Amino acid sequence: xxxxxxxxxxxxxxxxxxxxxxxxxxxxxxxxxxxxxxxxxxxxxxxxxxxxxxxxxxxxxxxxxxxxxxxxxxxxxxxxxxxxxxxxxxxxxxxxxxxxxxxxxxxxxxxxxxxxxxxxxxxxxxxxxxxxxxxxxxxxxxxxxxxxxxxxxxxxxxxxxxxxxxxx
Amino acid sequence: xxxxxxxxxxxxxxxxxxxxxxxxxxxxxxxxxxxxxxxxxxxxxxxxxxxxxxxxxxxxxxxxxxxxxxxxxxxxxxxxxxxxxxxxxxxxxxxxxxxxxxxxxxxxxxxxxxxxxxxxxxxxxxxxxxxxxxxxxxxxxxxxxxxxxxxxxxxxxxxxxxxxxxxxxxxxxxxxxxxxxxxxxxxxxxxxxxxxxxxxxxxxxxxxxxxxxxxxxxxxxxxxxxxxxxxxxxxxxxxxxxxxxxxxxxxxxxxxxxxxxxxxxxxxxxxxxxxxxxxxxxxxxxxxxxxxxxxxxxxxxxxxxxxxxxxxxxxxxxxxxxxxxxxxxxxxxxxxxxxxxxxxxxxxxxxxxxxxxxxxxxxxxxxxxxxxxxxxxxxxxxxxxxxxxxxxxxxx
Numbered sequence: 001x002x003x004x005x006x007x008x009x010x011x012x013x014x015x016x017x018x019x020x021x022x023x024x025x026x027x028x029x030x031x032x033x034x035x036x037x038x039x040x041x042x043x044x045x046x047x048x049x050x051x052x053x054x055x056x057x058x059x060x061x062x063x064x065x066x067x068x069x070x071x072x073x074x075x076x077x078x079x080x081x082x083x084x085x086x087x088x089x090x091x092x093x094x095x096x097x098x099x100x101x102x103x104x105x106x107x108x109x110x111x112x113x114x115x116x117x118x119x120x121x122x123x124x125x126x127x128x129x130x131x132x133x134x135x136x137x138x139x140x141x142x143x144x145x146x147x148x149x150x151x152x153x154x155x156x157x158x159x160x161x162x163x164x165x166x167x168x
Numbered sequence: 169x170x171x172x173x174x175x176x177x178x179x180x181x182x183x184x185x186x187x188x189x190x191x192x193x194x195x196x197x198x199x200x201x202x203x204x205x206x207x208x209x210x211x212x213x214x215x216x217x218x219x220x221x222x223x224x225x226x227x228x229x230x231x232x233x234x235x236x237x238x239x240x241x242x243x244x245x246x247x248x249x250x251x252x253x254x255x256x257x258x259x260x261x262x263x264x265x266x267x268x269x270x271x272x273x274x275x276x277x278x279x280x281x282x283x284x285x286x287x288x289x290x291x292x293x294x295x296x297x298x299x300x301x302x303x304x305x306x307x308x309x310x311x312x313x314x315x316x317x318x319x320x321x322x323x324x325x326x327x328x329x330x331x332x333x334x335x336x337x338x339x340x341x342x343x344x345x346x347x348x349x350x351x352x353x354x355x356x357x358x359x360x361x362x363x364x365x366x367x368x369x370x371x372x373x374x375x376x377x378x379x380x381x382x383x384x385x386x387x388x389x390x391x392x393x394x395x396x397x398x399x400x401x402x403x404x405x406x407x408x409x410x411x412x413x414x415x416x417x418x419x420x421x422x423x424x425x426x427x428x429x430x431x432x433x434x435x436x437x438x439x440x441x442x443x444x445x446x447x448x449x450x451x452x453x454x455x456x457x458x459x460x461x462x463x464x465x466x467x468x469x470x471x472x473x474x475x476x477x478x479x480x481x482x483x484x485x486x487x488x489x490x491x492x493x494x495x496x497x498x499x500x501x502x503x504x505x506x507x508x509x510x511x512x513x514x515x516x517x518x519x520x521x522x523x524x525x526x527x528x529x530x531x532x533x534x535x536x537x538x539x540x541x542x543x544x545x546x547x548x549x550x551x552x553x554x555x556x557x558x559x560x561x562x563x564x
Contacts, residue, residue, distance in 0.1 A: 010175060012177045014177075015202075015204075017201070017202035017203065017204065018202065018204065018206065020201075020202075021179070021198060021201065021202055021206075022179065025179065025180070025181060028183050029182055029183055133174075147182075148180060149179065149180055150177060150178060150179050150180060151178045151180060151209075152176075152177050152178070153174050153175055154175075
């Protein structure tokens with residue numbers, strides 16, 4: 001298939017230093033919000049989830065395995081999120097739980113994860129490192145997530161993806 | 169500005185932050201920890217009704233807004249644009265909600281020794297009584313009351329000349345101070361443009377498209393400006409300063425004209441752009457306009473040059489690096505004569521590490537006296553790096 005004239009998406013790369021800074025911004029915002037559990041959305045939500053569980057001094061931790069993309073390429077096609085399993089969820093019953101992912105757009109993954117926590121008897125407070133405003137489809141980010149530390153209009157590439165700037 | 173915000177990596181700070189040094193401490197701590205100055209949106213500046221955006225006008229953001237995001241010859245293109253007139257259009261201002269006091273704006277005390285809260289990212293618009301053209305410039309303004317600003321205008325500037333001339337025959341002179349709108353206007357306001365050229369015309373030329381201006385009895389502001397302050401320059405002078413200047417030291421206090429504010433208007437969803445003197449975003453405006461103007465001058469003079477750089481490490485002003493396939497002493501002389509603020513001008517071949525080149529190879533030097541406020545203070549140097557030795561360089 002030949003090349004098209006479609007403009008390449010805006011790609012925002014994040015460094016480890018920026019991730020540490022964004023996580024600190026979330027920590028500062030969550031101070032005093034009585035979080036007693038943390039749940040991370042696998043895979044990429046686990047990185048900020050682990051960092052925040054340490055920063056907030058919260059040891060009750062769960063992993064929610066929810067998949068949407070089928071590849072790691074920039075602008076990879078997405079399907080409806082699918083629950084694939086969880087780990088440590090039962091320990092969060094009755095707790096106010098910080099549910100965290102790396103990025104949110106339409107919010108479908110976060111919706112599924114939030115429902116899973118509620119079904120497990122937890123009270124979720126949602127947070128992401130980054131909101132992709134290009135995927136909000138006109139919705140206010142507040143309707144999708146409680147806290148976020150950065151906003152971009154385009155694709156985000158995180159340092160744990162191991163992609164160099166020249167990688168496709 | 170809205171487009172630059174939309175395309176920026178916008179870091180969001182929602183916790184309450186004190187405009188009296190709190191923002192400074194936050195930004196300084198972030199820079200110390202990460203070595204970076206990302207764009208921040210402070211949504212809760214204590215006492216302010218508007219959010220504050222810091223570190224927005226980076227080089228990337230400025231060039232992107234002017235349609236030159238990935239252009240390797242952006243400086244050359246901007247210099248070319250300067251010769252293509254682009255008269256602005258007229259329209260209604262989006263700033264229609266009024267604020268009662270300057271205290272509602274997220275204005276900062278930037279340094280502990282500053283005399284108070286300062287306007288640093290507002291562009292002042294004055295109408296030249298001789299030509300009828302609009303002069304735009306950056307001025308620091310000390311907020312001394314709910315509707316009072318003491319505005320420092322450097323005596324060497326056209327703005328000072330315009331205000332002084334007008335006040336010779338009138339008790340007060342209308343002035344507009346605006347924040348936001350197309351970032352090309354910020355670039356034009358920072359530039360030392362020819363006196364006869366209307367600053368809005370220059371801004372439209374640099375932007376590469378028409379600008380929409382709103383006007384009434386006061387000098388115009390961009391129709392999409394976030395905040396528009398209309399007022400009058402009076403004959404009364406008051407003390408302002410000290411203020412932490414871009415070079416990192418405090419300026420001494422001055423007696424400067426008092427601006428009495430008639431109206432403060434904002435957009436319904438206004439954001440206030442802030443600039444921190446001496447940091448990346450403020451210096452970038454200075455560097456970029458210097459690069460465009462020197463490039464344009466050297467090209468018009470007939471020199472074959474690739475680009476011009478004013479590194480931010482030298483405050484975007486004092487070191488000019490000219491890249492050319494044919495660097496010459498005449499090129500150095502032309503640059504030294506054109507930009508009297510440049511203390512060091514280097515001409516070298518494209519891609520050359522000028523410091524390394526000047527150290528390894530013999531360099532030719534041109535000297536000029538450095539004149540500051542009418543007094544000779546040392547010398548300015550031009551360095552020509554054009555080696556002919558054909559060494560075999562190591563590969564790694």
